Amino acid sequence: xxxxxxxxxxxxxxxxxxxxxxxxxxxxxxxxxxxxxxxxxxxxxxxxxxxxxxxxxxxxxxxxxxxxxxxxxxxxxxxxxxxxxxxxxxxxxxxxxxxxxxxxxxxxxxxxxxxx
Amino acid sequence: xxxxxxxxxxxxxxxxxxxxxxxxxxxxxxxxxxxxxxxxxxxxxxxxxxxxxxxxxxxxxxxxxxxxxxxxxxxxxxxxxxxxxxxxxxxxxxxxxxxxxxxxxxxxxxxxx
Numbered sequence: 001x002x003x004x005x006x007x008x009x010x011x012x013x014x015x016x017x018x019x020x021x022x023x024x025x026x027x028x029x030x031x032x033x034x035x036x037x038x039x040x041x042x043x044x045x046x047x048x049x050x051x052x053x054x055x056x057x058x059x060x061x062x063x064x065x066x067x068x069x070x071x072x073x074x075x076x077x078x079x080x081x082x083x084x085x086x087x088x089x090x091x092x093x094x095x096x097x098x099x100x101x102x103x104x105x106x107x108x109x110x111x112x113x114x115x116x
Numbered sequence: 117x118x119x120x121x122x123x124x125x126x127x128x129x130x131x132x133x134x135x136x137x138x139x140x141x142x143x144x145x146x147x148x149x150x151x152x153x154x155x156x157x158x159x160x161x162x163x164x165x166x167x168x169x170x171x172x173x174x175x176x177x178x179x180x181x182x183x184x185x186x187x188x189x190x191x192x193x194x195x196x197x198x199x200x201x202x203x204x205x206x207x208x209x210x211x212x213x214x215x216x217x218x219x220x221x222x223x224x225x226x227x228x229x
Contacts, residue, residue: 031215040125042206042221043160050215058216090159092217104150105210105217107160 002026004108006091012114013081021076021111023091031094032074033058033105034066036087043090049074081115088112118143120209122220129197130228137192137223139207146212149190151181152219155203163205166190177201199229 007022025032033048035058045058049068063085065077074093078085091108123138141147151163164175171183181192190207204224210217 033217035219040221042120042122043208043219045216045218048216059218094215104162104165109159 004091004093004106006089006108006111008111009109010112010114012116013078014116015082017081018077018079019081021078021089021091021113023074023076023108024072025074025091025093025106026072027093027095027106028071029093029095029106030071031105032068033092034064034074034076035090035092036060036085037090037110038087046076046089081113083115086113086115118209118211118216118218120207120218120220122205122207122223124223125221126224126226128226128228131199132196133227135192135194135197135201135225137205137207137225139190139192139220141188141190141207141209143188143209143211148210148212149181149183150208150210150217151175151179151190151192152206152208153203154206154222160206163192197225197227199227201225202227 004025030051034046035043037043044060047066049055052071055066089111092105094105119142121140149166152160153163163179164173166173166183174180179194183190204222206222207220
Protein backbone atom coordinates (compact mmCIF):
# COMPACT_ATOMS: atom_id res chain seq x y z
CA UNK A 1 0.00 0.00 0.00
CA UNK A 2 1.17 3.51 -0.78
CA UNK A 3 -0.82 4.91 2.15
CA UNK A 4 -1.84 8.55 1.85
CA UNK A 5 -0.26 10.39 -1.05
CA UNK A 6 -0.33 14.10 -1.78
CA UNK A 7 0.64 16.07 -4.85
CA UNK A 8 2.32 18.40 -5.45
CA UNK A 9 4.95 18.57 -2.72
CA UNK A 10 5.62 22.26 -3.33
CA UNK A 11 3.68 24.95 -5.14
CA UNK A 12 4.06 28.68 -5.65
CA UNK A 13 0.99 30.64 -6.67
CA UNK A 14 0.22 34.25 -7.39
CA UNK A 15 -2.66 35.93 -5.61
CA UNK A 16 -5.91 35.15 -7.39
CA UNK A 17 -4.74 31.97 -9.06
CA UNK A 18 -6.60 28.74 -8.52
CA UNK A 19 -5.25 25.29 -7.94
CA UNK A 20 -6.17 21.85 -6.64
CA UNK A 21 -4.19 19.92 -4.06
CA UNK A 22 -4.53 16.23 -4.65
CA UNK A 23 -4.93 13.59 -1.97
CA UNK A 24 -5.37 9.88 -2.50
CA UNK A 25 -5.39 6.82 -0.27
CA UNK A 26 -5.39 3.15 -1.18
CA UNK A 27 -6.51 1.75 2.18
CA UNK A 28 -10.26 1.93 1.47
CA UNK A 29 -10.65 4.45 4.26
CA UNK A 30 -14.05 6.05 4.66
CA UNK A 31 -12.91 9.14 6.50
CA UNK A 32 -10.65 11.75 4.91
CA UNK A 33 -9.73 15.24 5.96
CA UNK A 34 -7.59 18.26 5.13
CA UNK A 35 -5.56 20.30 7.59
CA UNK A 36 -3.36 23.32 7.31
CA UNK A 37 -0.35 23.75 9.58
CA UNK A 38 0.88 27.19 10.53
CA UNK A 39 3.56 28.13 13.10
CA UNK A 40 2.14 28.46 16.59
CA UNK A 41 -1.33 27.36 15.51
CA UNK A 42 -0.96 23.62 15.22
CA UNK A 43 -3.04 21.82 12.64
CA UNK A 44 -6.43 23.25 11.83
CA UNK A 45 -9.14 21.23 10.18
CA UNK A 46 -10.30 22.69 6.86
CA UNK A 47 -12.81 20.15 5.53
CA UNK A 48 -13.55 16.52 6.11
CA UNK A 49 -15.50 13.71 4.54
CA UNK A 50 -17.10 10.66 6.15
CA UNK A 51 -17.55 8.86 2.85
CA UNK A 52 -17.97 9.26 -0.88
CA UNK A 53 -20.42 12.03 -1.68
CA UNK A 54 -20.38 13.48 1.85
CA UNK A 55 -18.31 16.44 2.96
CA UNK A 56 -18.47 18.91 5.83
CA UNK A 57 -16.68 21.99 7.07
CA UNK A 58 -13.97 22.01 9.69
CA UNK A 59 -12.52 24.89 11.71
CA UNK A 60 -11.22 27.04 8.83
CA UNK A 61 -13.18 26.25 5.64
CA UNK A 62 -13.30 29.71 4.06
CA UNK A 63 -11.50 29.95 0.73
CA UNK A 64 -11.42 26.19 0.19
CA UNK A 65 -13.71 23.74 -1.56
CA UNK A 66 -13.70 19.95 -1.49
CA UNK A 67 -15.51 17.10 -3.14
CA UNK A 68 -15.48 13.34 -2.61
CA UNK A 69 -16.60 11.56 -5.73
CA UNK A 70 -14.69 8.38 -4.91
CA UNK A 71 -13.53 6.69 -1.72
CA UNK A 72 -9.90 7.04 -2.77
CA UNK A 73 -9.64 10.73 -3.65
CA UNK A 74 -10.28 13.92 -1.72
CA UNK A 75 -9.02 16.99 -3.61
CA UNK A 76 -8.80 20.42 -2.01
CA UNK A 77 -9.48 23.41 -4.25
CA UNK A 78 -8.33 26.96 -3.80
CA UNK A 79 -10.52 29.03 -6.12
CA UNK A 80 -8.69 32.34 -5.67
CA UNK A 81 -5.49 32.01 -3.70
CA UNK A 82 -4.58 34.61 -1.09
CA UNK A 83 -1.29 35.16 0.79
CA UNK A 84 -3.08 34.09 3.99
CA UNK A 85 -3.34 30.62 2.48
CA UNK A 86 0.42 30.21 2.51
CA UNK A 87 0.82 27.12 4.65
CA UNK A 88 1.63 23.44 4.75
CA UNK A 89 -1.37 21.29 3.91
CA UNK A 90 -1.84 17.76 5.20
CA UNK A 91 -4.36 15.21 4.09
CA UNK A 92 -5.37 12.40 6.45
CA UNK A 93 -7.54 9.30 6.31
CA UNK A 94 -8.91 6.60 8.58
CA UNK A 95 -11.31 3.69 8.37
CA UNK A 96 -14.27 5.06 10.19
CA UNK A 97 -15.75 8.13 11.71
CA UNK A 98 -18.28 6.13 13.64
CA UNK A 99 -18.54 5.20 17.26
CA UNK A 100 -16.69 2.20 18.56
CA UNK A 101 -14.11 1.85 15.86
CA UNK A 102 -10.63 2.32 17.20
CA UNK A 103 -9.04 3.75 14.15
CA UNK A 104 -6.01 5.95 13.80
CA UNK A 105 -5.65 8.69 11.24
CA UNK A 106 -2.87 8.33 8.72
CA UNK A 107 -1.28 11.48 7.39
CA UNK A 108 0.17 12.26 4.02
CA UNK A 109 3.59 13.89 3.60
CA UNK A 110 2.16 17.37 3.09
CA UNK A 111 2.05 20.04 0.40
CA UNK A 112 3.95 23.25 1.00
CA UNK A 113 2.12 26.18 -0.61
CA UNK A 114 3.40 29.72 -1.04
CA UNK A 115 1.04 32.42 -2.28
CA UNK A 116 2.74 35.60 -3.42
CA UNK B 117 -17.55 22.99 20.21
CA UNK B 118 -14.58 20.70 20.31
CA UNK B 119 -11.25 22.32 21.25
CA UNK B 120 -7.81 21.34 22.46
CA UNK B 121 -5.36 23.39 24.49
CA UNK B 122 -1.67 22.71 24.99
CA UNK B 123 -0.25 24.77 27.79
CA UNK B 124 3.42 24.80 26.88
CA UNK B 125 4.36 26.31 23.56
CA UNK B 126 8.12 25.90 23.84
CA UNK B 127 9.96 23.63 26.26
CA UNK B 128 13.73 23.39 26.63
CA UNK B 129 15.21 20.49 28.58
CA UNK B 130 18.58 18.90 29.09
CA UNK B 131 19.11 15.27 28.23
CA UNK B 132 17.90 12.86 30.93
CA UNK B 133 15.43 15.38 32.30
CA UNK B 134 11.83 14.30 32.75
CA UNK B 135 9.13 15.60 30.44
CA UNK B 136 5.49 16.40 30.94
CA UNK B 137 3.46 18.21 28.30
CA UNK B 138 -0.01 19.34 29.21
CA UNK B 139 -3.11 18.83 27.09
CA UNK B 140 -6.68 19.74 27.97
CA UNK B 141 -9.70 19.38 25.79
CA UNK B 142 -13.20 20.69 25.69
CA UNK B 143 -15.93 18.37 24.48
CA UNK B 144 -18.94 16.91 26.20
CA UNK B 145 -19.15 13.56 24.46
CA UNK B 146 -17.03 10.48 24.10
CA UNK B 147 -13.59 11.18 22.74
CA UNK B 148 -10.54 9.42 21.44
CA UNK B 149 -7.22 11.01 22.38
CA UNK B 150 -3.94 11.12 20.55
CA UNK B 151 -0.43 12.45 20.74
CA UNK B 152 1.46 12.98 17.50
CA UNK B 153 5.08 13.96 16.98
CA UNK B 154 6.60 15.84 14.08
CA UNK B 155 10.37 15.66 13.76
CA UNK B 156 12.09 18.46 11.85
CA UNK B 157 11.31 18.22 8.15
CA UNK B 158 9.04 15.23 8.56
CA UNK B 159 5.31 14.67 8.70
CA UNK B 160 3.20 13.62 11.63
CA UNK B 161 3.73 10.31 13.36
CA UNK B 162 1.50 8.75 15.99
CA UNK B 163 3.10 8.48 19.44
CA UNK B 164 0.20 6.96 21.33
CA UNK B 165 -3.56 6.87 21.54
CA UNK B 166 -6.35 6.31 24.02
CA UNK B 167 -9.73 4.88 23.10
CA UNK B 168 -10.93 3.10 26.23
CA UNK B 169 -9.77 0.94 29.13
CA UNK B 170 -6.63 1.65 31.15
CA UNK B 171 -6.26 5.42 31.27
CA UNK B 172 -2.48 5.11 31.33
CA UNK B 173 -1.32 4.38 27.83
CA UNK B 174 2.15 3.62 26.63
CA UNK B 175 3.44 4.62 23.25
CA UNK B 176 6.56 4.37 21.20
CA UNK B 177 10.01 5.59 22.25
CA UNK B 178 9.25 5.46 25.97
CA UNK B 179 6.40 7.95 25.94
CA UNK B 180 3.24 7.52 27.98
CA UNK B 181 0.12 9.55 28.63
CA UNK B 182 -2.59 9.51 31.25
CA UNK B 183 -6.22 10.24 30.54
CA UNK B 184 -7.91 11.95 33.49
CA UNK B 185 -11.55 12.23 32.52
CA UNK B 186 -12.53 14.49 35.44
CA UNK B 187 -9.90 17.01 34.39
CA UNK B 188 -10.43 16.63 30.62
CA UNK B 189 -6.69 16.11 30.39
CA UNK B 190 -4.33 13.84 28.49
CA UNK B 191 -0.79 14.80 29.50
CA UNK B 192 2.23 13.32 27.79
CA UNK B 193 5.19 12.13 29.85
CA UNK B 194 8.63 10.66 29.41
CA UNK B 195 10.93 9.91 32.36
CA UNK B 196 14.19 10.72 30.59
CA UNK B 197 14.37 12.65 27.32
CA UNK B 198 17.03 12.28 24.68
CA UNK B 199 18.41 14.75 22.18
CA UNK B 200 16.58 12.80 19.46
CA UNK B 201 13.25 13.74 21.10
CA UNK B 202 13.66 17.28 19.82
CA UNK B 203 10.47 17.78 17.82
CA UNK B 204 7.04 19.34 17.85
CA UNK B 205 4.35 17.50 19.77
CA UNK B 206 0.64 17.72 19.09
CA UNK B 207 -2.24 16.61 21.22
CA UNK B 208 -5.42 15.75 19.30
CA UNK B 209 -8.97 14.87 20.23
CA UNK B 210 -11.49 13.12 18.05
CA UNK B 211 -15.19 13.08 18.64
CA UNK B 212 -16.40 9.50 18.45
CA UNK B 213 -19.69 10.79 17.03
CA UNK B 214 -18.46 12.91 14.14
CA UNK B 215 -14.95 11.62 13.67
CA UNK B 216 -13.58 15.15 13.56
CA UNK B 217 -9.97 15.22 14.77
CA UNK B 218 -8.99 18.55 16.31
CA UNK B 219 -5.41 19.43 17.19
CA UNK B 220 -3.85 21.59 19.84
CA UNK B 221 -1.48 24.33 18.80
CA UNK B 222 1.57 22.19 19.44
CA UNK B 223 4.54 22.23 21.79
CA UNK B 224 8.07 22.58 20.51
CA UNK B 225 10.48 20.50 22.57
CA UNK B 226 14.17 21.29 22.39
CA UNK B 227 16.49 18.86 24.15
CA UNK B 228 20.01 20.07 24.77
CA UNK B 229 22.75 17.45 24.65
